[in-house]
Amino acid sequence: MSDSFFTKSRNALSISIFAFVLVFAASLSLSYVFHEQHTKSERAKSLSLLSTYAYHLEHTLDHSLSSNYTFASLVREFGGFTRWFPAVAASLHDIYPQVNNFALSPDGIVSKVYPLEGNEGVLGFNQLTDAEQGEEAQKALIKKEMLLSGPVELVQGGAGVVARLPIYLIDRWGGKDKFWGFSSTVIKLDTLLNSVNLDDLYQQGLSYQLLRTDTTKPMMISQKGAEVLHDPVTVELDLPSVSWTLQAEPVDGWLPIRYLGAYVLCSLLVAVVVARFVFLAYRMSDQRSQLAYLLSERTQEAHQTAQRLMSTLQAIPDPMIEISEQGLVLDVHVPNDELEVKRCFDIGAPYAKHLSSEASEVFGAALAQARETMSHRGSIFSVLIAQKTYWFEMSVVCNQVEQHQDVSSFVVLLRDITVRQDAEEQLRIAATAFETQDGILISNKDNCIIRVNKAFERISGYAEEEVLGRPPSVLSSGRHTAEFYVEMYERLRKEGSWEGEIWNRRKNGQIYPEWLSISTVRDKDQQVSHYVATFKDISESKASERKIRQLNYYDSLTRLANRSLLIEEMTELLKDNGLAGRQSAVMFIDLDHFKDINDVWGHKVGDHLLQEAASRLNQNTRQQDTVARFGGDEFLILLQDVDVSLNLDRAAYRASHVADRIFKAFEQPFQLEGVDYQVSISIGIAIMDEHVIDPLDIIKQSELAMYEAKAAGRSQLCFFKNSMQERVFERVQxxxxxxxxxxxxxxxxxxxxxxxxxxxxxxxxxxxxxxxxxxxxxxxxxxxxxxxxxxxxxxxxxxxxxxxxxxxxxxxxxxxxxxxxxxxxxxxxxxxxxxxxxxxxxxxxxxxxxxxxxxxxxxxxxxxxxxxxxxxxxxxxxxxxxxxxxxxxxxxxxxxxxxxxxxxxxxxxxxxxxxxxxxxxxxxxxxxxxxxxxxxxxxxxxxxxxxxxxxxxxxxxxxxxxxxxxxxxxxxxxxxxxxxxxxxxxxx
Missing domain, CATH: 3.20.20.450 (EAL domain)
Known part of the structure; x- marks a missing residue:
């Protein structure tokens, strides 16, 4: 006994030492994994934080430097004149407070700067010849794009960055664009870095460096903390023609020494605890095994008996409940897949405790019937379990001690018939849904009609017996080609469905539009078994659509095209290079002194006059031309394809020829309500070719020409010239x-x-x-x-x-x-x-x-x-x-x-x-x-x-x-x- 005891002790000690070593190694490994995960998480957080600051820095620079494009656009717009600069720069300085100053540099020499105070030394500074900034100014000139330089020592003092955008003036004679100079934006580094609070990175425990990396040797822009970063996270900034890099790492590094000691100590403590537990468990296991052997012999027979009983119960597929004569639940057995039923019956409680009143009545009636006939089956009731309704069919058997004695208990079997009830309900729903307001047609795989609903009969006029066995083509209107139906069935074959507008014929011969949807039904082998088609009569919606189009695109008074339709047609004409090799013209027509007619004779006469004027315009233009009422007494005529020679003189001649016909038409007085009204017109014409981008531009040009005709004494024709727009621009200026x-x-x-x-x-x-x-x-x-x-x-x-x-x-x-x-x-x-x-x-x-x-x-x-x-x-x-x-x-x-x-x-x-x-x-x-x-x-x-x-x-x-x-x-x-x-x- 003692040898066995000492042997088992040595075994326990050996196993404990092995467990200690294993657990210690595993703990160290877990600590390493945890450290790696922690480091990865910290790097991700640091990278996210760094990205936020980098984004703010990049956004601040992009936002501030965008002012260069504004200045460049204005220089080009005004042909190199810059008198507007102080006012525009002042307004932009309010929008971009980080900017130290804006400057314009004709031929590279700074001539205008805002604000001037504090920046007087910049005036006269030659950016192209400066020793420090000249190289990057030349680079911006060569690339013809904005270049961010810096950090540099500013002429006005301090360090900063300079964004230069070369400006080229367009040669109106078709020559090469001419270099005008630079638009420059200067931002001091202190202002820039303070605006994004970059020093907050250090306050949050990170050493950081901001570098310019597109140079031969990286240039330090700003740093805080460690002089050298060993394993930093890095974010690249996308700036105009340069690369900046923002990198950072924790001040104490990714693994502080205090964490390493804590990892080793925790691993050691866990290994000791586990080794001690293993030692005690091994000693106790032998005692448990001996006790288990004795208990197993005594319970073997009882276990076998229970096993046979459980096997019998498991063979019963339905829930089984034993209920006493007094209605108390004595026992409940349910299969593993119907455990929810057990919630409805508590052993020792009345069977009706968790049942609804309706279910209790069904339950009670079934028990009463079984009491009289010894058995009962067929009663159905429902139970709400976990927000879902379950349906059960009851089978009840009475248990008696001897024949003709009082009932001692009832055995109730419950069969789950929820699936069957749901199927019957779905069938009822499907039958109801089939009789919807939309027509439904079902055909077999041979495309023969096997069933239709009442809506089909109402819409098509055919009774069901008239179309059974016939193909759906019995409804064909003849408006669609054979290729249309080939494409329809090809899509059905590939995609399993088709939807679209189609024209069909009723039994009385009337053709009507319908919206048709066809779906393919497949069997278990994925073979086509049926086709289901649903359709609705869209005659009324098509009529409404036509009415809406009439309201949206036509003037209600003159029935001419309105402004929206005219602009759409002009856009369509310009679309996809539609005017390549061709020219059109737009005529802007205004009735002279029309307001006097309204004031003197009333709006009724004025409206009648507009209708008659619209009629004369239509009569004197071609069918392919578009006559539109632009508003009030203004009309527009789009003369399509006036000339195909790209000869402006010929296009103008043809447009003026149409204008002459219109002038002659308006020489005849209008007879309205027995009174003659003489009305003259003023016409402005603009030629539209492939270079026009926006229809509103050409309309505006024709309107300017019309106003020029009015200024010339009315009843005149005037073609648009660029000088008109220049006069308007000069007046606005x-x-x-x-x-x-x-x-x-x-x-x-x-x-x-x-x-x-x-x-x-x-x-x-x-x-x-x-x-x-x-x-x-x-x-x-x-x-x-x-x-x-x-x-x-x-x-x-x-x-x-x-x-x-x-x-x-x-x-x-x-x-x-x-x-x-x-x-x-x-x-x-x-x-x-x-x-x-x-x-x-x-x-x-x-x-x-x-x-x-x-x-x-x-x-x-x-x-x-x-x-x-x-x-x-x-x-x-x-x-x-x-x-x-x-x-x-x-x-x-x-x-x-x-x-x-x-x-x-x-x-x-x-x-x-x-x-x-x-x-x-x-x-x-x-x-x-x-x-x-x-x-x-x-x-x-x-x-x-x-x-x-x-x-x-x-x-x-x-x-x-x-x-x-x-x-x-x-x-x-x-x-x-x-x-x-x-x-x-x-x-x-």
Missing amino acids: LEGDLRHAIDNNELILHVQPQWSVDKKIIGAEALLRWHHPDRGLVSPATFIPIAEETRLILPIGNWVLRMACQWLSDWQSNQAMETFVMSINVSAVQFSQDDFVSQVEQTLKEFDVPPNTLQLELTESMLAHDEGDIVRKMQALKSLGVLISLDDFGTGYSSLSYLHRLPIDQLKIDQSFVMNIERGTKNASLAESIISLGHSLGMEVIAEGVETSEQFDWLKDKGCDLFQGFGLARPMAIGDLLVLCESVNQQI
């Missing part, structure tokens, strides 16, 4: 510059003295001038109409009013000037403001100006507008004490019938009447009449445009009160006026 004229102090006021009969200066007229930074002095005849159209005249007019009042206020301390009258011109747009009078009143109070020293000059043509509003405002101004002068008198449309009711202080004779007045022309009679009329109405009369002493003397003899003109004094600056007044007054 002038309008844009005018919007900033006040803020940029470009507007100035000159004054022209007004003289009394004794040649004393008693007042002056303020004349607005615009000193454009590039154009110089712009004529008021050019910019005043633009200001009135855009309503910029409102802030400009307010500025003139305030300047005049400022001068009058300053002169109140000068005794010689305190009665001096300043006249300012008021636009009709200004005067029409509801608060114009209050504006004047507020300005007078603000500058403390005597109202009788301010005179407002209104044009005579203004009086043709709202008479009541004009009288009311004039009376309000007079109540303030302001003087009112009627300018250009005799050239407008004022009515003498109410002129005497206007509170006017002064009539101003237009200079056109003063010209040649001393020679006794008709102008002399008109001027004399105006002077007499003014005096008879109690008004002062002033003559403008006095050029000679003879004109002055003649007007003086006729009683004119005041004089103004070049013969007396030209417009001058306000300082010169004060000097002139002092000189004249001293002479007098």
Whole structure:
């Protein structure tokens, strides 16, 4: 016994030592694997974090450097002129705050920089010859693309990166594009790196380096932490023509030494614990084996008996339940595949505990029947188990101790018939679905109809017995070719289905459209057994589709194509080089003075006139041409394939020939409701060829040509020229510059003295001038109409009013000037403001100006507008004490019938009447009449445009009160006026 004991002990110790070594080695291996996984995870996290910073850095650079393309586009757009640069650079600097400065460098030499403050040293810097930056500037010039240089020491100080984009101007004569210079964007490195918070990488435990790697030797851009990175993660940045690399690794490396010691210690502890457990387990196993041998002998017979019973029960495929006479569950046996049933019956509980009331009633009735007849079968009930309904069929047998004695228990077998019930339900659903609103046809593999539904009979008109055994071609309309059906069955064979629109014929012969879907049914051997076709009558939807197309693509009034259809046809014409070798033309037609017809005769007559005009246009164009109503009284005609010779003159000749026919058609008056209406038209034509990209461009060109025809006197034909677009562009540009004229102090006021009969200066007229930074002095005849159209005249007019009042206020301390009258011109747009009078009143109070020293000059043509509003405002101004002068008198449309009711202080004779007045022309009679009329109405009369002493003397003899003109004094600056007044007054 002792030898056996010591032998077993030695065996246990040996096994324990072996287990220790094995577990220790396995733990170290697991620690290594864990370390590798941990390192891999840390590298992935570091790479993700590095990618985020790299993305922000790359996005910041891309976003900031995109400004170069804006400058390059504007340089090319303006043909190399750069006066726009400060305004555009200022707006872009707000968008790209990281940028230190923008610069334009004609021929490589920096000439413009923004902001200038702090960057003055950059001006004159030659990028192509600089020792440090010249090589990369040359490289950008050779590649003809934007190149990011750096890091470099900036001329204005500090380190930074410079992005240069070479700019080439297009030679309009077809020659080689000419190099203009560079557009440059400079970003300081500190600003760039701070904008993406690159130092946060170090705060998060990573040493990093940012390198430029496309050079012979990598250039260090920025670094933090270790001088040398041994095994970093790396991210490449995609930048313009250069490569940057961002790399990083943890400050302490991927495996800190403290982790290594922890791994070894944990492995040692696990190996010791496992070895101890193995030793104890081995000692205990021998004792358990002896005990197990004794127990197995005693339970062998009981086990065999239970095994036989379980085999018998397992042979029963259905759940079996034993229920007592009192309805209590005594035992439950279920097969392995129906364990869910066991949840419904708890041993020792009533059988109805988990059953629904309906199932309990079925269960109780079956037990009662079995009590009477000893057995029962066929009852069906359902049970909800795990959100699913199961159906069971019951078989009940009674157990009695002896015949004719009381029942002791019931044995109930439950057969799962859920699949059968579901199949029956699916059959009912399928039968219902078959009778849907869509027609259904089923044919066999030989394509003979074997069944149809009621909808088929209703749609086709055929009864089921009329089509059984016949092919589906009985419905054929004859509209489709044999190739159509061959392709249909080929797709059925390859793909197993076909769907599309088809035309069929009803039994009564009517042809109708239907949407047909055919599916192939295959048997277990994947052979075709049936075809199932479903279809619906789409006659109504097709009609609706036609109606919608009519609404979407045709004008409801004239029935002509509308704007959408015209643009689609022009797009289709241009598509896939459709105009290669050909030319078309677009005619833009506008009815002259059509608004007058609407205003005078009403919109009903106007609509009728548009319909008749559309009819005449259709009659005088070819069938392949497109006549469209573009909007209002505007029509467009697309003349397709006007010429195939690519000769612009011939294309223009043919288009003008069509225009001549249309002009002749409109020479005949329109007879509407018994009244003749004569309407002329203006036509603009633009030639469209293969070089046109956007249809809207050619439409705009024809519209510009039409406006040119109207400007030429209406009822004219005009072809588009590039100069028209240039004039429009120039006007838009002038309008844009005018919007900033006040803020940029470009507007100035000159004054022209007004003289009394004794040649004393008693007042002056303020004349607005615009000193454009590039154009110089712009004529008021050019910019005043633009200001009135855009309503910029409102802030400009307010500025003139305030300047005049400022001068009058300053002169109140000068005794010689305190009665001096300043006249300012008021636009009709200004005067029409509801608060114009209050504006004047507020300005007078603000500058403390005597109202009788301010005179407002209104044009005579203004009086043709709202008479009541004009009288009311004039009376309000007079109540303030302001003087009112009627300018250009005799050239407008004022009515003498109410002129005497206007509170006017002064009539101003237009200079056109003063010209040649001393020679006794008709102008002399008109001027004399105006002077007499003014005096008879109690008004002062002033003559403008006095050029000679003879004109002055003649007007003086006729009683004119005041004089103004070049013969007396030209417009001058306000300082010169004060000097002139002092000189004249001293002479007098």
